[in-house]
Amino acid sequence: MHLDTITDARARFGPLLNRNFALLWTGGTISTVGDFTFDTMLLLWIATTIARGQTWAPLAVSGLLVVVAIPTILVGPLAGVFADRWDGRRTMLAMDAIRTLLIPLLVPLTGAIHLSFISAALPARTQIALIYAIVFLSTCCSQFCNPCRIGVLRDVVKEHDQPHASSMTQITMAISMLVGPPIAAPLYFRLGPQAALVADAASFAVSFTALLLMRVPRFVEDQSARNEADFFAELRAGARLYRDSRTLKAVLITGIVIMLGAGALNALDVFFVRWNLHTSPTLYGWLAGIQGAGILAGAILASAFVERLGVARLLWGSTILAGFLTIVFARLTSFVPALAVTFVIGVAVAGLNVAAQPLLLRATPRHLLGRATALLNPAITLASVISIALAGWLVSTVLHGFRASAGGVFFGPIDTVYTVAGLVIIAAGIYAMVALRESRPHEQEVPSAGVLEAATIAAQAEAVGSSTQAL
Numbered sequence: 001m002h003l004d005t006i007t008d009a010r011a012r013f014g015p016l017l018n019r020n021f022a023l024l025w026t027g028g029t030i031s032t033v034g035d036f037t038f039d040t041m042l043l044l045w046i047a048t049t050i051a052r053g054q055t056w057a058p059l060a061v062s063g064l065l066v067v068v069a070i071p072t073i074l075v076g077p078l079a080g081v082f083a084d085r086w087d088g089r090r091t092m093l094a095m096d097a098i099r100t101l102l103i104p105l106l107v108p109l110t111g112a113i114h115l116s117f118i119s120a121a122l123p124a125r126t127q128i129a130l131i132y133a134i135v136f137l138s139t140c141c142s143q144f145c146n147p148c149r150i151g152v153l154r155d156v157v158k159e160h161d162q163p164h165a166s167s168m169t170q171i172t173m174a175i176s177m178l179v180g181p182p183i184a185a186p187l188y189f190r191l192g193p194q195a196a197l198v199a200d201a202a203s204f205a206v207s208f209t210a211l212l213l214m215r216v217p218r219f220v221e222d223q224s225a226r227n228e229a230d231f232f233a234e235l236r237a238g239a240r241l242y243r244d245s246r247t248l249k250a251v252l253i254t255g256i257v258i259m260l261g262a263g264a265l266n267a268l269d270v271f272f273v274r275w276n277l278h279t280s281p282t283l284y285g286w287l288a289g290i291q292g293a294g295i296l297a298g299a300i301l302a303s304a305f306v307e308r309l310g311v312a313r314l315l316w317g318s319t320i321l322a323g324f325l326t327i328v329f330a331r332l333t334s335f336v337p338a339l340a341v342t343f344v345i346g347v348a349v350a351g352l353n354v355a356a357q358p359l360l361l362r363a364t365p366r367h368l369l370g371r372a373t374a375l376l377n378p379a380i381t382l383a384s385v386i387s388i389a390l391a392g393w394l395v396s397t398v399l400h401g402f403r404a405s406a407g408g409v410f411f412g413p414i415d416t417v418y419t420v421a422g423l424v425i426i427a428a429g430i431y432a433m434v435a436l437r438e439s440r441p442h443e444q445e446v447p448s449a450g451v452l453e454a455a456t457i458a459a460q461a462e463a464v465g466s467s468t469q470a471l
Contacts, residue, residue: 020156020214027210028149029172031096034203036180038103039068040285041188041196042131047270048281049193050124055400060128062267062392067132069388071139072381079143088148088155089216095141095148096208102141103201106134110194155216174299177292181285189282239375247363250435251356252376254428256383258319258352261424263387264417265326268395272414279335290339294346301347302354311355316432318351323425330418331409359436391417 043061051057109127122130187195242248273284306314325345332338360376399413411419 023210023214027207031203031207032176033180034200036176037184037196038200040181040184043270044188045193050127056396059392059396062388065388066385067136068139069381069385071143073378075140075143088151091148092145093211095145096204099138099141100201100204107194174292174296178289181288185282185285245363254432255380257428259380259383260387261421263384264391264421267388267391268414277335287342290342291346294343295350298347298350302351311358312436315355316429318348319429322348323422326422330415
């Protein structure tokens with residue numbers, strides 16, 4: 001389809017803009033729902049079955065999250081460079097095909113298919129190691145898909161429709177969080193882990209089919225991108241951006257400190273449900289689903305009030321609120337109040353995300369956004385890895401069996417970690433409040449909205465001259 005016909009096609013496809021974008025969005029949404037289901041199932045599989053009753057179970061769950069983060073840190077920046085040199089649609093087709101075949105390799109571990117050399121009778125640590133290996137390879141594929149998806153979107157959506165495409169991505173994430181985790185637990189406990197494995201593999205097959213049906217402009221390789229030294233030059237230019245811009249420095253440090261606290265929550269939430277909320281793991285997925293609903297509601301509210309509040313105030317205010325609510329969450333002992341607090345946390349997280357994107361985009365020249373992201377995303381992910389690993393290690397060793405009281409308030413291992421995490425997030429908000437007051441005002445006057453994840457991906461596309469704002 002020629003780009004001149006895209007606007008005319010919008011009347012037929014409505015919010016999905018045109019046939020190509022409809023296929024891209026539908027395939028991506030189904031794949032993302034499958035990913036959320038798969039990720040939740042893996043946490044439950046390790047925590048409630050493979051490592052059940054083991055003191056090192058929290059460490060094993062933390063290890064899974066670290067394995068997911070490592071490719072983002074090590075492979076992500078390199079994959080972005082090479083993805084710019086390849087045909088985006090063909091690269092995505094290849095990655096979806098690989099993952100369609102890769103994920104089912106875990107099925108023999110479930111015992112659903114008996115193989116003489118791989119079975120559920122393997123030692124627990126061997127099973128976990130095999131899961132780690134498959135997840136690592138699958139995540140590497142994702143690092144190539146993400147920048148390619150932006151390039152394909154740029155080819156099939158006109159510039160004035162790209163903000164709408166960004167809002168559709170927020171809907172994708174909300175749908176995935178609302179649907180994926182809540183169905184993962186019933187699937188796992190009623191049908192076993194093989195159900196989620198098959199569902200995730202099938203979602204990649206659907207995405208592959210959708211991409212195959214697309215008709216996009218022919219890819220023309222940019223020979224100038226073959227200069228290998230350009231990659232390292234871009235990283236140095238990105239470092240200079242953070243050195244020279246107070247706003248970018250504030251966004252970077254705030255993001256790092258937030259994830260030093262928030263990573264611990266991701267590592268221990270499945271255990272918090274069982275040990276602190278005294279709830280069956282079958283309901284674990286509902287926490288993520290409720291948070292997705294809060295993020296969706298918060299994005300709408302934040303978009304309505306961001307211009308009045310200002311993005312800087314929204315950023316640090318939402319961060320402080322999220323930290324305070326995390327401390328409240330740590331004191332809960334029943335499931336229903338936890339759902340309510342989780343919803344409000346989602347609202348606060350949405351405010352943080354809505355504010356972060358315009359700060360990043362405003363403070364960074366268009367042609368340098370990709371270089372800025374090459375440092376921002378790995379730095380934040382590394383902070384999350386440190387938090388995840390530290391939280392899992394503390395609960396499995398130093399804090400194992402920990403009990404204490406202060407002023408009539410009792411503390412156990414996980415709620416202690418959650419309380420400290422909340423204080424760290426509050427500290428990030430206070431830092432942002434002070435640092436952004438000292439930054440240049442013109443870097444904060446953008447009333448646009450979006451999610452930080454989308455901005456990260458979009459920034460990679462900007463490095464090669466794309467006018468895309470977000471996926």
